[in-house]
Amino acid sequence: MDVYKLRPEDAGSRRIEREDFEAQTLRDKPWYQKNGQGEDVQYAVCPACDNPIQIIGLYRLLERIHQPFGRHTGAAIRGLAELDPEERDNCPYFKPRPREKRARRKGLNPVSRKILGTLIEQFDRVVYLLRKQTGINFSQKLLRKMLETYRAERGYLYTGATLLNIPWVFAYMSDSQPIVGQYLRKDADADLMRAIRDMVPGVHISDGGQIGRKTKNFLSLAVCFIHHRESKDREDGRLVESMKMVVSMDADHWVHQKVIPFDHQEFQRLTHIPDEKARRQMDLVEMAKEVLGDLLL
Numbered sequence: 001m002d003v004y005k006l007r008p009e010d011a012g013s014r015r016i017e018r019e020d021f022e023a024q025t026l027r028d029k030p031w032y033q034k035n036g037q038g039e040d041v042q043y044a045v046c047p048a049c050d051n052p053i054q055i056i057g058l059y060r061l062l063e064r065i066h067q068p069f070g071r072h073t074g075a076a077i078r079g080l081a082e083l084d085p086e087e088r089d090n091c092p093y094f095k096p097r098p099r100e101k102r103a104r105r106k107g108l109n110p111v112s113r114k115i116l117g118t119l120i121e122q123f124d125r126v127v128y129l130l131r132k133q134t135g136i137n138f139s140q141k142l143l144r145k146m147l148e149t150y151r152a153e154r155g156y157l158y159t160g161a162t163l164l165n166i167p168w169v170f171a172y173m174s175d176s177q178p179i180v181g182q183y184l185r186k187d188a189d190a191d192l193m194r195a196i197r198d199m200v201p202g203v204h205i206s207d208g209g210q211i212g213r214k215t216k217n218f219l220s221l222a223v224c225f226i227h228h229r230e231s232k233d234r235e236d237g238r239l240v241e242s243m244k245m246v247v248s249m250d251a252d253h254w255v256h257q258k259v260i261p262f263d264h265q266e267f268q269r270l271t272h273i274p275d276e277k278a279r280r281q282m283d284l285v286e287m288a289k290e291v292l293g294d295l296l297l
């Protein structure tokens with residue numbers, strides 16, 4: 001992997017680069033240790049699963065390797081991080097793989113608790129990202145339904161849910177939701193608006209972007225997210241994740257589809273904005289707490 005963090009309790013990730021790593025750790029314990037052979041080895045923490053990792057090639061690159069990288073260790077690292085084998089085995093950096101959407105962790109553990117806690121605390125950022133990436137201004141009412149579905153689905157236990165992909169797995173686990181009455185954003189994909197106009201009989205999109213009905217007839221239009229994909233770049237160990245957004249009238253009548261890349265860095269940037277500069281929407285955070293908060297008690 002190409003990223004690390006210093007401690008399990010940290011949020012986000014940093015790119016593995018020698019100068020930055022030295023500045024962050026000051027070449028001190030627990031990140032710099034001697035192994036059984038008396039050689040210097042460097043350790044850090046996987047930002048996706050909180051397990052210890054060893055940093056390889058920071059001082060001596062291996063043949064055909066151009067960048068230092070991180071690799072999960074097989075044991076706990078003293079003073080740094082415990083080993084959680086279930087989380088390590090699930091980690092996309094440990095083994096990227098096709099996931100079964102129904103696959104769940106055995107139960108609430110430290111990582112899934114942290115996923116839930118972050119989803120609640122950062123829910124306004126999650127919503128901001130989803131609105132921007134989908135072009136749909138999910139209303140508060142719809143967002144509450146999505147939270148309830150996520151809860152019923154136990155989305156925080158999905159084995160593909162990590163500490164880095166919280167906004168997207170939230171959407172992924174919210175199943176199919178009706179979007180008649182929702183507003184399309186001004187910066188929404190022109191293809192999305194055109195597809196709805198051209199392909200959905202009886203639809204009317206107002207000047208303000210609201211999706212409505214021309215007549216009293218029932219109109220069915222929904223959005224859902226499918227095909228969570230993850231892969232690791234062979235060259236630099238970067239994790240690439242995406243899902244597909246589908247707008248449809250029913251299972252046989254797709255109106256629009258689009259691949260949504262998981263922008264881990266952008267989520268991290270948003271969550272690291274200092275409080276005095278942040279424009280938070282605490283009503284959204286409160287709502288997430290109402291729906292999910294008791295799971296953490």
Ligand SMILES: [Zn+2]
Pocket residue numbers: 046047048049050051072088091092093094
């Ligand atoms: Zn990991």
